[in-house]
Structure formats: C-alpha cells, structure tokens
Amino acid sequence: MNTRTVVITGANAGLGLECARALLAHDPSWHLVLAVRDVTRGAEAVAYLGHPGRCTVLELDLASMQSVRAFADTLRGAALPPLHAVVCNAGLQVVSGTEYTADGVETTFGVNHVGHFALVxxxxxxxxxPARIVIVSSGxxxxxxFTGMPSPNYTTAAALAHPDESQPPDGRRRYTTSKLCNVLFAYELDRRLDHGERGITVNAFDPGLMPGSGLARDYSTIGRWVWRYVFPLLRVLPNVNSTRSSGARLAALAVDPRFDNVTGAYFEGTRQIRSSEDSYDRDKALDLWETSEQLLLTAI
Structure with missing residues (x-):
C-alpha cells in the first residue's frame, strides 16, 4: 500500500528514470510523482517502469515559474499519499549560444537552479x-x-540570471556554475531549516560522469558521438557510472533508512565527501538565495 509520496523532476529519462526504477524496487510504500515537461514521455516512462498504480505523471516545466506554481497546485489536489521526499534531478546544458526561460532568465541557470529553488x-x-530533499549537483x-569541464565562475547570481551579452557565451562554464549553485542552495536551505531540526534533511548529490545521459543533447554532432560511444569506455575510471548505478545511489539518498538524519552533506554516489571551497561561501549562498527570491517575485 502506498503511504508516502516522492517527487522526482526529470523522471522520464536518464538518471531520473533510473532513480524511479530503484525507488519502485526499494519499498512498495512509496508512490512516485514523475514531474516532467512532456507528459506523453512521462506516460511512456511509467509503462516502461511497469508499476502504473504506483506512479503519477504531472507536468512541470522548470523554465516557467507559472508551470512550477501550477504543478504545486495540481499535486496538492491529486489525493496522493503524504509528500515525504523531493528529488531535484532535472538539468540541462545549453552550449550553443544564449537562451532564456519564459521569465527571462538564462536557461541553464534558470532550469538547473531557479526552477528547483521555486519548486522547493x-x-x-x-x-x-520526516522528509528529505536531495539536490543533484555535479563534480x-x-x-x-579534473573533469574536463571549465571551472565555475560565480560573480553574482544576478549576472548568472542576466548575462552580459557583449561577452561570448560559455555554455559549459554556465553549466558548472549552475552546479555550484545547486550545492550553495542545498547548504543554505539546510541552514534555514535548522540542520534537520524541523524534520527535513537536505543533501547534494554528485552522480559522476554518466556517458549516455541527455546532457550532451546540445553538443555538436561530433561531441554527441563522443559522448555516446567513446565516453562509455571510461567506466573503468573512478566516478564514471552508468545511469542505472547512479540512479540507485540517488534513490538511496532519497529514501534509504541509513541516511536518516544526515543533512547538509555532499555525496559522491553514497560516499559523503567535501564539496568545493566556494560551495561553503556564505556570502555567495546568501546572494544566490536573495536573488532567487527576487526572481520568483518578478516572474511572469
């Protein structure tokens, strides 16, 4: 019998789908809400998972604050078991120029951070x-x-939301900076929830390099080919994983009793480690929080 609900963003493919698969296998008491932009693909994912009675598909476009608000309202009216976990998994990487969300925010920052900030x-x-929030970041x-990606460049959150278009776009750096924002957000949220004293734990998760995931969809043709066919050969290296193995680890952080009361932490898989030096910068975290709040207030 379903007695608890977990929301997973981006659950129709890749890491989110594998997290859903592992959750369904872990404990029959969990009901899954697949929060997805395309409900048709979400329905296909439910059919693939094979547990239609334990899954609900709801539309969520993290690039639209109106969609986030509508999702929350729909979830409340869906007569589902009590909500006990939120997995902020969905993410993208725009490398070919600069795109903007429906609310006028640079898309990589807008989806990877602002949309999840609004959802939470x-x-x-x-x-x-007891409840858990897990925010997917990246090493x-x-x-x-050494990840082969450019280092984050966090100046201000306002500059991330509305980049200077006189400068050439650097989509890969925007991605790594958005992943830093994920960790800054997780730690600041944990502080504001009194480090678990309110019954809600918050942790950040690095799934590792996952060749075959959808993050390379905006790469060049050659880049997508390398991502799909060459990178899988690197799985013998540390923290290079299949989406299935990383999905199982993400599911564990969301529901496994061994992580009861663990909060304000950063996990590489299921191993707790220190995150980057910048991720512990309280000034950056406060700037990110306050700017994110302002972006929600000014959203369409």
Missing amino acids: QALLDDLVQ THDPAK
Whole structure:
C-alpha cells in the first residue's frame, strides 16, 4: 500500500528514470510523482517502469515559474499519499549560444537552479516529517577535480540570471556554475531549516560522469558521438557510472533508512565527501538565495 509520496523532476529519462526504477524496487510504500515537461514521455516512462498504480505523471516545466506554481497546485489536489521526499534531478546544458526561460532568465541557470529553488519553496509546507530533499549537483562544480569541464565562475547570481551579452557565451562554464549553485542552495536551505531540526534533511548529490545521459543533447554532432560511444569506455575510471548505478545511489539518498538524519552533506554516489571551497561561501549562498527570491517575485 502506498503511504508516502516522492517527487522526482526529470523522471522520464536518464538518471531520473533510473532513480524511479530503484525507488519502485526499494519499498512498495512509496508512490512516485514523475514531474516532467512532456507528459506523453512521462506516460511512456511509467509503462516502461511497469508499476502504473504506483506512479503519477504531472507536468512541470522548470523554465516557467507559472508551470512550477501550477504543478504545486495540481499535486496538492491529486489525493496522493503524504509528500515525504523531493528529488531535484532535472538539468540541462545549453552550449550553443544564449537562451532564456519564459521569465527571462538564462536557461541553464534558470532550469538547473531557479526552477528547483521555486519548486522547493512551493512544496516546503506540503512536506510531512520526516522528509528529505536531495539536490543533484555535479563534480564539475569543483575546480579541484579534473573533469574536463571549465571551472565555475560565480560573480553574482544576478549576472548568472542576466548575462552580459557583449561577452561570448560559455555554455559549459554556465553549466558548472549552475552546479555550484545547486550545492550553495542545498547548504543554505539546510541552514534555514535548522540542520534537520524541523524534520527535513537536505543533501547534494554528485552522480559522476554518466556517458549516455541527455546532457550532451546540445553538443555538436561530433561531441554527441563522443559522448555516446567513446565516453562509455571510461567506466573503468573512478566516478564514471552508468545511469542505472547512479540512479540507485540517488534513490538511496532519497529514501534509504541509513541516511536518516544526515543533512547538509555532499555525496559522491553514497560516499559523503567535501564539496568545493566556494560551495561553503556564505556570502555567495546568501546572494544566490536573495536573488532567487527576487526572481520568483518578478516572474511572469
């Protein structure tokens, strides 16, 4: 019998789909809400997972604050079991120029951070204790690690939301900076929730390099070919994983009892490690939080 609900963003493919698969296998008490931009693909994912009675597909476009608000309202009216977990998984990487969300925010920052910030704010009062929030980041946020990606460049959140178009766009750096924002957000949210004292834990998760995931969809033809056919050969290296193995680890952080009361932490898989030096910068976290709040207030 379903007694608890978990929301997973971007659950129709890749890491989110594999997280859903692992959650369904972990404990029959969980009901899954697949929060997806395309409900047709979400329905296909439910059919693929094979547990239609334990899954609900709801539309969510993280590039639209109106869609985030509508999702939260629909979830409340869906007569589902109490909400106990939110997995902020969806993400993208725009490398070919500069795009903007429906609310005028640069898309990589807007979807990877602002959309999830808005979702969590909308659902906080609906979470029933004990509850968990897991925010998917990336090891690429840490310049001390060799990832092949450019180091993040966090100046101000306002500059990330509305970049200077006189400068050439650097989509890969925007991505790594958005992943730093994910960790800054997780730590600041944990502080504001009194480090678990309110019954809600918050952790950040690095799934590792996952060849075959959808993050390369905006790459060049050659880049997509390398991502699909060459990078899978690197799985013998540390923290290079299949989406299935990383999905199982993400699911564990969301529901496994061994992570009860663990909060304000950063995980590489299921191993707790330190995140980048910048991710502990309280000034950056406060700037990010306050700017994100302002972006929600001014959204269409």
